[in-house]
Amino acid sequence: xxxxxxxxxxxxxxxxxxxxxxxxxxxxxxxxxxxxxxxxxxxxxxxxxxxxxxxxxxxxxxxxxxxxxxxxxxxxxxxxxxxxxxxxxxxxxxxxxxxxxxxxxxxxxxxxxxxxxxxxxxxxxxxxxxxxxxxxxxxxxxxxxxxxxxxxxxxxxxxxxxxxxxxxxxxxxxxxxxxxxxxxxxxxxxxxxxxxxxxxxxxxxxxxxxxxxxxxxxxxxxxxxxxxxxxxxxxxxxxxxxxxxxxxxxxxxxxxxxxxxxxxxxxxxxxxxxxxxxxxxxxxxxxxxxxxxxxxxxxxxxxxxxxxxxxxxxxxxxxxxxxxxxxxxxxxxxxxxxxxxxxxxxxxxxxxxxxxxxxxxxxxxxxxxxxxxxxxx
Amino acid sequence: xxxxxxxxxxxxxxxxxxxxxxxxxxxxxxxxxxxxxxxxxxxxxxxxxxxxxxxxxxxxxxxxxxxxxxxxxxxxxxxxx
Ligand SMILES: Cc1cc2nc3c(=O)[nH]c(=O)nc-3n(C[C@H](O)[C@H](O)[C@H](O)COP(=O)(O)OP(=O)(O)OC[C@H]3O[C@@H](n4cnc5c(N)ncnc54)[C@H](O)[C@@H]3O)c2cc1C
Ligand code: FES
Numbered sequence: 310x311x312x313x314x315x316x317x318x319x320x321x322x323x324x325x326x327x328x329x330x331x332x333x334x335x336x337x338x339x340x341x342x343x344x345x346x347x348x349x350x351x352x353x354x355x356x357x358x359x360x361x362x363x364x365x366x367x368x369x370x371x372x373x374x375x376x377x378x379x380x381x382x383x384x385x386x387x388x389x390x391x392x393x394x395x396x397x398x399x400x401x402x403x404x405x406x407x408x409x410x411x412x413x414x415x416x417x418x419x420x421x422x423x424x425x426x427x428x429x430x431x432x433x434x435x436x437x438x439x440x441x442x443x444x445x446x447x448x449x450x451x452x453x454x455x456x457x458x459x460x461x462x463x464x465x466x467x468x469x470x471x472x473x474x475x476x477x478x479x480x481x482x483x484x485x486x487x488x489x490x491x492x493x494x495x496x497x498x499x500x501x502x503x504x505x506x507x508x509x510x511x512x513x514x515x516x517x518x519x520x521x522x523x524x525x526x527x528x529x530x531x532x533x534x535x536x537x538x539x540x541x542x543x544x545x546x547x548x549x550x551x552x553x554x555x556x557x558x559x560x561x562x563x564x565x566x567x568x569x570x571x572x573x574x575x576x577x578x579x580x581x582x583x584x585x586x587x588x589x590x591x592x593x594x595x596x597x598x599x600x601x602x603x604x605x606x607x608x609x610x611x612x613x614x615x616x617x618x619x620x621x622x623x624x625x626x627x628x629x630x631x632x633x634x635x636x637x638x639x640x641x642x643x644x645x646x647x648x649x650x651x652x653x654x655x656x657x658x659x660x661x662x663x664x665x666x667x668x669x670x671x672x673x674x675x676x677x678x679x680x681x682x683x684x685x686x
Numbered sequence: 687x688x689x690x691x692x693x694x695x696x697x698x699x700x701x702x703x704x705x706x707x708x709x710x711x712x713x714x715x716x717x718x719x720x721x722x723x724x725x726x727x728x729x730x731x732x733x734x735x736x737x738x739x740x741x742x743x744x745x746x747x748x749x750x751x752x753x754x755x756x757x758x759x760x761x762x763x764x765x766x767x
Contacts, residue, residue, distance in 0.1 A: 528748075602747065
């Protein structure tokens, strides 16, 4: 039986980032992928590297992770398509403009550059937005990446440092033993579940699937310069029950436009739905009427791994499992691309018992276990 | 012989017979329909609206499938980059 210091199950962007981080320590690393590496949520996602301030813990993790992306941005291969495009949060009316002011203060206190745009400044930055919008908040240091290529880069780095990849499904993972679908048995001191939305190895994982649709257009260079997100996005992304759509558009390096996004619970069918696509396009046209004339090349769906408090599960599986060899890096909802490098650091810090750059307790899986929840109630 | 149509392909005036597709006119003029992401010039391939290789800018609108369009007098056509 082959022995490792750590076995990572799942080669999405999160598992790949964790693999590299572990390999950098000189550990013997094994990665197990049952499908295509980076072929699940990571292939479906938008690749917006963005600071979000839903909660203090989310702000801390996204800001930390974004700083890691930025620090490495000049070292990525071209395929990663990293661009520091910046985000503009678009305010439709005066009420949303008031919110822009509040957010700017939050960002400022956290040391995140963010500047107010008047209606005229917004129109100048993005001439294809309709007239009559109230303004916006420009967050210049946010970025855009091509997620599958970023994940492939992390995995290639891990392999270069000696990691071994097994292309088979893990059928069981417990007490330092992993059994693969091709009969291979592996052993390691630590097993990391970086399984995205798949909970069969640990049914106690408190993760729900949240479906999303995306649309990509043909190439229209210079049509768009920043990633634009409607401020109402926060309202709609927060709703835990209803289906929602929000205007969210990203310029790709090829000149293509990636248009998001929908959020749906309780729908585990991967099919693209005409009704959701129509709602997304209608919403987008309310902000950018000129989209009407562009042609769409492809649409697809993906599943976010949602948790009850919208924060990921990073750390030992304690509370969800008695097995002290199990570690989790899952539940990244709509921010797993952004948060992958930060999560990898926090997880490895936890394994080494080393202090982290940010307080890691908010992301520990144990917070979502019954006794912990009751204690907080 | 019916009157020839006059169209502008990449700023050069070309005369074509009525009934000529825009894709055919671009081939006659030896102009690529589009430039791929990697910078390669492309021309019409399938001629029947499936492959999208013949996309070009027609009267200012980009990504028109030129194999599915007939030339009209005074049309402007440009390589889509
Ligand atoms: C529509 C949409 C838009 C998004 N936009 C953004 C965005 O703009 N910015 C952002 O930061 N995030 C975004 N996200 C979220 C982001 O895509 C995900 O959070 C991220 O990709 C999760 O990565 P992961 O590695 O955890 O999961 P995945 O990519 O799903 O990888 C999990 C892997 O584990 C493997 N696996 C599971 N179980 C087993 C097993 N038993 N044995 C072997 N292998 C197994 C799977 O095959 C899979 O490859 C978006 C998501 C969606 C759906
Ligand atoms: S040549 Fe194939 S679509 Fe026009």
